[in-house]
Amino acid sequence: MSSVSEPKPVETWLTDMDGVLVHEERSIPGASDFIAALQASGKKFLVLTNNSIFTPRDLRARLLAAGIDIPETSIWTSALATAQFLDDQRPGGTAYVIGEAGLTTALHEIGYVLTERDPDYVVLGETRTYSFEAITRAIRLIAEGARFIATNPDPTGPSQEGPLPATGSVAALITRATGVAPYFVGKPNPLMMRSALNRIEGHSETTVMIGDRMDTDIISGLEAGLRSVLVLTGSTGEHEVERFPYRPTRIVASIADVVPLVTALS
Structure with missing residues (x-):
């Protein structure tokens, strides 16, 4: 008879x-092998990102250019999670949006009307060029009673020239001006994990989350009840792990080390 604490076989993967x-x-060595192993195993999976700029079609093309072949249906963004959340909360609503195609397309697809006139929500996402005029409009709409939603709390985003201000930084500016804090849908909110699980009909006890950040990927997986794997090819270094009051289930050097786990944990 199995022990109560014995982990169940992994049926679904989030990364x-x-x-x-x-x-x-640029593809990280082992990434395409990992996706190929998942596809060969027949396990359902989703690739997650807090980036709300791009649609799944855009991201598929960008990944394919890097040598990683992932179907559109296997990509889940904070924009999609935000749209799903708004559809659950207030179907057929209205929103004033600061963001790009990934976010506006997601909201259109759930039947939302985008407007500057008395919207139900101000929805803040990521964009390459934040407009002072648009931020001012958002501040005024929130002051007039619009609910404040943001796709993710990331304060900066990467670029070849260095960090760029991202959604979390602009949200802080708007909060400072209005006194209203946003509801962040993306990681580390476990809602992002749960919406992803629902999309692939996964269960927390049989799902593993793979990430490179302790403060977003690993904690959101933990709070959603998932096993987690930290890879050391991104934001969190091995020496930083002990600073956190929680730990991932496993720590590996890179996604290449997860490939054999696809079979071992199944």
């Missing part, structure tokens, strides 16, 4: 994208 599969649009 972060940046820092796990790719780094600045």
Whole structure:
């Protein structure tokens, strides 16, 4: 008879994208082998990203250019999770959006109307060029009663020239001006994990989350009840792990080391 504490076989996998599969649009060694192993095993999986700029079609093309072949249906973004959340909360609502195609497309697809006139929500996502005029409009709409939602709390994003201000930084500016804090949908909110699990009909006890950040990927997996694997090819270094009050289930050098786990944990 199995022990109560014995882990169940893994049936579904969730993995972060940046820092796990790719780094600045270059494939991390082992990434394509990992996806191939998942596809060969027949296990359902989703690639997750807090980036709300791109649609799944855009991201599929970018990953394919890096040599990683992932179907659109296997990509889950904070924009999609945000749209799903709004559809659950207030179907057929209205929103003023600061963001790009990934976010506006997701909201259109769930039937939301994008407007500057008395919207139900102000939805803040990531964009390459934040407009002072758009931020000012968002501040005024929130002050007038619009609910404040943001796709993710990441304060900065990467670029070849160095870090760029991202959604979390602009959200802090708006909060400072209005006194209203946003509800962040993306990681580390475990809601992102749960929405991903629902999409692939997964269960927390039989799912593993792979990530490169202790403060987003690993904690959101933990809080959603998933096993977790930290790879050391991204944001969190091995020497930093002990600073956190929680630990991943496993720590590995890179996604290449997860390939044999696909078979071993199944």
